[in-house]
Amino acid sequence: MKNFKRYTVTSALPYANGPVHIGHLAGVYIPADIYARYLRLRGNDVVFIGGSDEHGVPITIKARNEGVTPQDVVDKYHTIIKKSFEDLGISFDVYSRTSSKTHHKTASDFFRKLYDEGKFIEKTSEQYFDAEAGQFLADRYIKGTCPHCANEEAYGDQCEKCGTSLSPMDLINPKSTLSGNQPVLKETRHWYLPLDKHEPFLKKWILEDHKEWKANVYGQCKSWLDAGLQPRAVSRDLDWGVPVPVDGAEGKVLYVWFDAPIGYISNTIEWAEQNGKDWKKYWQDEDAKLVHFIGKDNIVFHCIIFPAMLKSHGNYILPENVPGNEFLNLEGDKISTSRNWAVWLHEYLVEFPGKQDVLRYVLAANMPETKDNDFTWKDFQARNNNELVAILGNFINRTAVLTQKYYDRKVPSLGELQPIDQETIAEMAQHKERIESSLENYRFREALKEAMNLARLGNKYLADTEPWKLIKTDEARVETIMNICIQLTANLSIVFEPFMPFTAQKIRQLLHIESLGWEKLGQMNLLAAGHLLDEPFLLFDKIEDEAIEAQVQKLEATRQSKIDSTPAVEAKELVSYDDFTKLDIRTGTILEAEKVAKTKKLLKLLVDTGIDKRTVVSGIAEYYNPEELKGKKVSILVNLAPRSIKGIESQGMILMAENADGSLSFVSSEKEVNNGSEIK
C-alpha cells in the first residue's frame, strides 16, 4: 500500500437551508471526524475540510417564501451549522462557505479553464421564461396542473400529490410562481460536461482500480456506468450562485452540483492562506490521499461527476476512496425535514449539555455503514447507561477511587509481573493493531467496539485480581495491579480520543497528563510511579427514563404540530351550481380489493355503487391494505370518464381527504345510508 505524506479529508457540504440533524452526523461528520482525528493523532499531515453549500434553487425558494434574501437564509443556517459542529467537536481545519469570495473565484476559474480548453459542449434548448420577471424559471418555480392526477398545484419537476416526476413541459396550464403569469418558451444556452466521453476512464478507474470501495458505493457506480453516462448541464438560468464567467452569459450561474464540490478546494485555499500552507500540496500532488466522506445520496456526484471534472481539469488528484454511508432512520421512520421528524444537533446540544460524546458514541456505534440503521432514544439511553457509564466510566472510576484510597492518588510502582498481568498487557497490544486496521478500512463501528473492549478488559482484570481483598494480605502485589489499571486508563485516553475527544480530555485531566500520541497506545509506562492523579470524578451520568420519554414526546408533538400548522390550500375559483351538479357522487361499498401488480400505490377495487358493481383503480395502497377494505363505505364519483390505468379500466374515482402529511382518508357518510345514495 502506498505511503501518503498528506491527507485531504472532506465531508459533504451541508446544504444551508436548514440545520444539521443526527442523520447527517452519523452518515458523514462523525466518521470523517474520527478519521481525521485518528490521522492527526498518528502525527500525519491532515487537512479536514467542511463548509456550507449555499447555492441552488431550494435556497432561493425558501428565501422567497420567507420574504428575505437568499443571503439572509444562508447566513442564518451557516451560522447555526458552523456553531453546532464546533460544539460537537467536529475538528474541521476549516469550515467555510460557497458564498465566499475565494470560492466564487476558484469555481469561476475552474469553469473558465475547462471552457477555454473546450472541455464543455454547448447546447441550446427551450425553457420557460417569465417575461414580467425577466428571467428563466427553474423547474420549481413553475406550477401547473399535473397531467396525471389533475392536481393544480404540481411543480415543474414533480407533482407532490401523486408523486410523479415531471418536466415543466408536462404541466397543463403552467404558471410562473414569480409573477403568476403564463411563462413563455424561450431559447437558452447552457454548458454540459460530456460525461459520456469520460466513461471509459471512469470505468477503469472505479470498476478495475478501486474494487476495494465499499459494496454500496461500488455497486451504485457500476449501475450508473453500465447504464451509460449522458452529458450533464453545469449551468443554470438563475441569479443566485457563481456567475458563469463567459461573455454573454448574464443571468446564468454554475449549477450548484458543479460548484459545491469545488468548495472543498476553495476552503482548502482559504485555510492554506490563513495558515501559511500550500494548498496544492493537498490537491495536486500524488503524495496526498484524498478521501470524501458522504451519504449515499451523493455517490454519483463524488464518484462520477466530480472526478470527471477533476480529470478534465488535469491538475488534480482523484479521491483514493469515497466511504459513502447509508441512511439513519429515527424511531423506525425516515428522517424528514419537511415532516419535522429529526433530532436537530443544535437542539440536542442545548437539551443535553455536556453530553457531546454520548451522541458521538451512540451515532458511531450505530453508524449506517453497510445498511440503513435506526436511532432510537431507548437505545441512546441503553448505550449511555450500560456502556459509557457501566463499562468505561465505571472502570476508570474504580481505578481512580482505589488509587485514592490506597495511595493518596499517587501512582504506585510496578512490581513483578504475574501471568495474568502479562496476558492483559499483551491483549492491549493486540487491540491497538485491530483498531488501526479497522479505522484505516473505514470500519468505525468495529473500531469503537474494540476500543470499548479495552475498558472491558480493565473491568475483568480488576475482578480477577481483586485488589480490595489482596490489600489485606499482599500490599506489594496491589501496587502492581493498580499501576496496571492506571496505565490502562492512560491508554483509554488515547484510544478514545478520535471517537470521544471531550472524554479523552477528561481522562487526561483525571490523570494529570497531556495528550499522548497514538504510538504510545499499548505501552505500560505512560505514567511514572509517584505521579499524582486528580481527585476522582465521574465521566458520565446515567440518563433517566424521564429524559428519554421527553424526547420521544417532543418528536411526536413536533410532528403533530407540523401537521396542525400547515395552512389549508387556497380556495379554487367559483363554479356555478350547475357545474357542481354535473358531478355524480354516490355512496358505495368496497366489495373486493387487491394490489395492482408492479405498482407501489395502486389498488384495484370492486365497488358496489348501488347502480352497478364496477372496477376502480385508486392510488391508496400506501395507506390501506387490501384486506381491511372489504365492506368499507366510500364516496365515489361515478360519472368520471373511464380511463385505463396499468391496463385496467378504472370506472370512477374514490373521494379521499388528504392530510398535511400526505396521508389519505376515506370520505364516508356519518350515518348508515344505502349504496347509490346521492351526495349533493
Next chain:
RNA sequence: GCCGAGGUAGCUCAGCUGGUUAGAGCGCAGGAUUCAUAAUCCUGAGGUCGGCAGUUCAAGCCUGCCUCUCGGUACCA
C-alpha cells in the same frame, strides 16, 4: 419494470477467497462479588443464517426462481 445495496439470535450488527458443534454487544435467566454511578465478573438459554430448488464430498457464503426493506431509474388517475 430495470439497476444497486440489504434481509444472520428478542434488539443492533460481525461472519475473509464455500470447510470442524454459526459469533459479538445489549436484553433475558442463574451464579460470584462488593473497590465502583445496584455498576462489575462468570455461566447459560435463544438462530431450519428471508423462502424454495440446484451445484458441491461440503453453502450463511456459489447459481436460478420467489419474497420483503432501502436507494436510484422508468412507468403510473
